Amino acid sequence: MSDAPVMSAAKANLVLAVDLDGTLLKSDMLYESFWSAASKDWRSALAAVKALSGGKAALKRALAGASEVVVETLPYNDEVIEYIRAWRAAGGKTALVTASDQGLANRVAAHLNLFDEVHGSDGTNNLKGNNKAAFLASQYGAKAYAYMGDHEADLLVWAGAGRAITVNASADLRAKAVGLGVEAEHLGTDETDYRPYLKALRPHQWLKNILVFLPMLLGHQLNFAAFFTSFLAFCAFSLVASSVYVLNDLLDLAADRAHPRKCKRPFASGTLPIAHGTGLAGGLFAAGFVLSLVISPLFLFVMFCYYTMTTGYSLYFKRRMVIDICVLAGLYTMRIIAGGVASSVPLSVWLLAFSVFLFFSLAAVKRQAELVDTAKAGKLSTSGRGYHVDDLSIISQMALASGYVSVLVLALYMTSPQVSLLYSNPSVLWGICLVLLFWVSWIVMTTHRGEMHDDPIVFAVKDRISRICGLLAVGFAIGGALS
Structure with missing residues (x-):
């Protein structure tokens, strides 16, 4: 980005008005607030949607109240932030002007500390398109502001601006902005x-x-x-x-x-x-x-x-310990x-029992891995889960105990009449029990050392030791079936 256009525009006393959704933020606060509310309580999210009968601004106000959006971790556009900082450094005035709710806009502005003014939707007036164009003209005067946006609705705003700045706009939108006869500048890429x-x-x-x-x-x-x-x-x-x-x-x-x-x-x-x-x-x-x-x-x-x-x-369940x-x-x-x-194919009780215990073990390993990462980060509890770092030893015991029970179920299955009907050499299958006993111990120890992927099955596919264990188990199964 060249600083020359920024310097000239700032010195011309243009106010830089910046949109939030899709421009400053690589997201949309309407959807952010909806999914945040749904995550907190899906019923409150649906209740907030009923406010749409009062208009889109009313919906945004209701969702803003029902949600707990963490503005500090939102995905901001670094190029846009750099542009705003350069504008301010050149002595220019900046304003966050967004169709998002005023409360959320205030929180974003407070976090970034980049704006002299903040204007958002107020629960009645949706600050977008014609409404935003009229507001900016009355607030700063016609052609007295530069506007940074990304949406087709921003064409109405750019038409009354002294400078148009597009962000990640398509080639068609860029051409339309240039066609307005306003000095235009383009940030980001239009590639999908x-x-x-x-x-x-x-x-x-x-x-x-x-x-x-x-x-x-x-x-x-x-x-x-x-x-x-x-x-x-x-x-x-x-x-x-x-x-x-x-x-x-x-x-x-x-x-x-x-x-x-x-x-x-x-x-x-x-x-x-x-x-x-x-x-x-x-x-x-x-x-x-x-x-x-x-x-x-x-x-x-x-x-x-x-x-x-x-x-x-x-x-719901992922936030409840053990139930998850x-x-x-x-x-x-x-x-x-x-x-x-x-x-x-009819399912045997042996297969279902083995599966429940083995998968309970792997699910516990998944939580164990998250707690290990949490402990490394110096935090006391996992975000969005029902566990504390102090639970780590218990979770690892659950993983080991359930995994060992699955080995026991498999061993008992080896003595059942069904095995003799399906396999010519049932005694060879005992090798699978030994391999599984080792693998469960290996996977829990690996997790304890912080080397586990977020998902133990995905990890097993990539892990050399786990692949060897898998091949050995398949080999014993084939050996047991050979006559």
Whole structure:
């Protein structure tokens, strides 16, 4: 950015009026406040939406009151902040003029300490488009201000400005701004990056959905029909799970921004507008449920139960200690149940018992990893969770105990009559118990040392020791099946 245009405009006594949503902020305060309110209490968010009958400004006022937006961690546009600082350094006056609610605008301005004046919507007047253009003309005079914005509605404001400054505007919007006959300047890029959209889906988390193939494999139903329906189940689960990941990211904005790694997620970092998240979550949800209906009505019911459980987790259970771990274990197990329904393979009590204990262990490891990160950051409790750092030793004990019980369940299964019917050399399968015993101990110790990924299954795929354990387990399973 050249300082020459800033210097000349500031010396011309133009007031720099800056928009908030999409300009100073790589987000939108209307959506920020809605998802913050929904995260706090989804009922209060829905109640606030009723205020829309009184106009958009009334809605913004209601959401601002129901939410707890943390302005200190919002994704601000560094280039815009640098521009404002340069303007002030040149002796120019600055004002934050936004359609966001006045209360939120005041908090942002207080945090940044960059503005001489702050003007926002007041619950009655929505300060956008014509309203904003009329306000600026009356406040500073026609052509007596420079306006920095990013939206099509800002064309009405730029038309009465002495200088137009676009931020991350499309080529079409830039051309329209120039066509107004106003001196124009452009900040940022107009290129669309689709990588954040893919990242928001968390395709690496689809590894968990491989569990739907487990009933087919363990039941030795190695035929095309079982594989095809299991594959469809995998796709349906991936779509619905991604819908939930998007929803969870929107509800977890404040917690993610306070986390050393999760702050880089697309919605938390501002690389993907949260306004797009609602539509993305809904579209993925619809596609997943249509595909589920294609598989069977019973599978659709299982998916409905999964979605209800995981939505409940996002809205409520994840903030309740121990209950959150139980729900996470249930969500993993639901994938196995769905695989059995899709492939029409009956599920044994042994498999379900083993799954519940093993996945409870992995869910506890997930919480253990978060607490280790929290302790390293010098904090006393996890943001948006029901745990304190002092709980770390208990959580690790829960992970070890439940993991060892899963090994015990597997060992008892080895002595059951079903094993002799399915495997030619059942004694070879005992090797799996030894491998699992080692792996559970390894994974908990690794987490204790702060080397665990946010998700233990994703970590296991990348970890060399875990991959070796997996290969050994598969080798023992094949050895047990060989005649």
